[in-house]
Amino acid sequence: MTTTQEAQDFAAYVASLPRVLAGAAALFRDARGRVLLVEPNYREGWALPGGTIESDDGESPRQGARRETAEEIGLDRELGRLLAVDWVRGEGRPPLVAYLYDGGVLGEDDLAAIRLQEEELLSWKLVPREELADHLPGALGRRVLAALDVLADGTGTAELEEGHRVL
Numbered sequence: 001m002t003t004t005q006e007a008q009d010f011a012a013y014v015a016s017l018p019r020v021l022a023g024a025a026a027l028f029r030d031a032r033g034r035v036l037l038v039e040p041n042y043r044e045g046w047a048l049p050g051g052t053i054e055s056d057d058g059e060s061p062r063q064g065a066r067r068e069t070a071e072e073i074g075l076d077r078e079l080g081r082l083l084a085v086d087w088v089r090g091e092g093r094p095p096l097v098a099y100l101y102d103g104g105v106l107g108e109d110d111l112a113a114i115r116l117q118e119e120e121l122l123s124w125k126l127v128p129r130e131e132l133a134d135h136l137p138g139a140l141g142r143r144v145l146a147a148l149d150v151l152a153d154g155t156g157t158a159e160l161e162e163g164h165r166v167l
Contacts (some may be wrong), residue, residue, distance in 0.1 A: 019094040024065035025050025026079055026103035027147050034126035035144060036106065037135055038072060041122045046135040048100070048144065049073050061099035069103065073124065074115030080104055083147035086160040088139045098139075100147050139163035 025048040028036040037046040049072045053064035062079060070076035080102030088096040114124060129148060133141050142163025150158050159167040 021090075021094050021096045022053040022055065022061065022064075022099070023051060023096060024053055024061040024068065024099040024101065026065050026069045026101050027083060027144065027151075028075075028103035028106050030106055030111065030126050032126075032128075034128050035132060035148070036073075036103075036124060037127050038116070038124045039122040040120060042120065045137070046127075047140070049075075049103070050100075053099075062101060065099065065101050072117045072121055074113060074117075075106075075110060077104070082157050083150045084143050084158040084160055086139060086143045086163055088162055098143060100143055102147075102151065 027048060030036070036049065038049055039046055049069045050065050051068040051072070053059050053061055054067075059067070062082075066076065066079055069079075082099060083102050084098075084100040086096075086098040086100070088098060090096065111126075116122075116124060127135050129145070132144055135141075136144055139160075139162045143160055146158040146160055146163065146165055150156070158165055
C-alpha cells in the first residue's frame, strides 16, 4: 500500500526527471521512389507526414505516426517497419527522439485520396532522392536519406544522432 507521502515523493521525483520530446513520422514513396513531403503552414520548409506523440494518452510511436498521417493527409493505413530512430539535440527546446516508419508505396488511387489537414498543411509533393536535401535540411534530411538506404539494402533500423548514422 502506498502512503500519501510516498506518492508525493514519487511525483516529485518524476517531475525532476529530464524531459525529452518524441515524434513519429511515416516515409511514403510512389512507384518511382519519390518521397511524399508536406508543407506546414506554421513554419518554413517541408516535412514528412507525422508529428508529436501524445504520451499523456499512452500513445506509442507507431500509433502516433499512424494517427498523425491520418489527420494530416487523410490516409489511415497500417505502417511498416521502423526504419530509423534519431536523437536530435534541442536548441531552445528539450531533445527530440524521432521515429520514422515505412509508410509503403502509394499507388495512383492513394495519391488521389490525399486530403490535407488545412489547419496545419498548405500542400504536398513527391520529391526524388537527389532533391531531398534541397527540401529537408539538417537532421531531418539526413534521417530520410538513412531510411531510404535501409529500405534499399534491407538492413535493420538505422540508429542516428542528428541524422548521422551511429549503427
